[in-house]
Amino acid sequence: MPSAITGVQDLFTIANHQAGESLFVVNPLTSAVPKTKWERRVIFIPPCLSEDLPSFSHPDTLALLRLWYKSRAVIVAACAGVFWLSNSGLLDGKQVRTHWRLCQRLSDNFPNIKSVDGREVVVDQGDIVTAAGLYAFQYLILHLIARFSGYTLAKKVSDFCLLDLNGRLQAYYNRFYPDFSHGDKLIVKAQQYCASRLRLNVSVLDISGxxxxxxRTLLRRFKEATGFTPKxxxxxxxxxxxxxxxxQGKISIDEISADLGYSDSSNFIKIFKSISGIPP
Known part of the structure; x- marks a missing residue:
């Protein structure tokens, strides 16, 4: 994403302006470890719009990442950019953030990662820093400014740019989009039935009928196709x-929960929070 690359440059330029001195130098990296004697190197892997995540495995690039890491550079990545780090093995045993739509994919494909969280926006593991979302690089850079030059400067930059320094939980943006691309026509029929009976207490027996x-067959195939049990x-x-x-409108949680078949809204509030990570 070109906007991420120029955006990072802009944010560090603003930080230098607010500080009144050149604290950060931004250069494109296209080769091996730079010979410049910087106080600390930060390698930024920008987000991208590509769906072809397995392509994030070019051996020369992965070798460079490991080389930069061994040279004690701090490596940071946003959104799908974290797949470069996972393919290089640098995320093994670490906590990671990525876009909420990629969390399960990252977790399933790289079991050596300690945890993949779709709730928070940025996590700092010292030598590896990851962020969620295409434009989460803004909060990532604010975090780095605070880490290397202090909270006061980061706050000046965030105020100047009208950005929230503390960020906003990724959980506020997490949405559920049913997947019908799995190829199992029987389960697509079951999914459509569930959606049409959303306000009723539908049982597995109802769906299988x-x-x-x-x-038994429904449960097995439903979990294989969607990753969820019918419930x-x-x-x-x-x-x-x-x-x-x-x-869409000013409607109370009591009305919403009742409309979805819950006589006790407190029960639905617990379900909502357990699934989304935040209360209604």
Whole structure:
């Protein structure tokens, strides 16, 4: 993303201006470890819009990342850029942030990562710093300014740019989009049935009867296709529906939970928080 590259340069330029001195020098890196004797090197891997995440495995680039890491550079990445680090093995045993739509993919493909969190925006592991989202690089750079030059300067930059220094939880943006691309027509039929009966207490028996299959077969194929049990999937749909209701108008959580079949709103609030990571 060109805007991320120029945005990083702009934010550090603003930091230098606010500090009244040249604290940060930004240069493109296209080769081996720079010979310049900097006090501390930070290597920034920008986000990208590519869906071809397995391509983040060019051997020469991965070798450079490991070389920079061994040279005691701090390596930072945002959004899908973290897949470069995961492919290089530099995320093993570490906590990681990435875009909420990529969390499960990262976690499944790289089990040696300690944890992948879709709730927070930035996590600092010392020599590795990762951030979520395409434009989370703004909060990542503010974090680096605070880390290397102090909170006061980072606050000046955030105020000047009208950015929230503390950031906003990624959980506020996390949405559930049903996946129908798995190729199992029976489960697509089951998913459509769940969505059409969202305000009713649908059981696995109801779904399997609608799909003319056994409960055991439905459970197995549903989990294989969606990653959820039918009950978990329905809860995801209900929480997503509640989010839309809250965004579209002034309606109370009591009304929303009642509309989704809950007589006790406190029960739905617990479900909402357990799934989304934040209260309604």
């Amino acid at each position: 609608h799909c003319h299959t056994s409960e 978990q999937y329905i809860l995801q749909l209900k929480v997503e529906d509640a989010k839309k209701s809250m965004e």
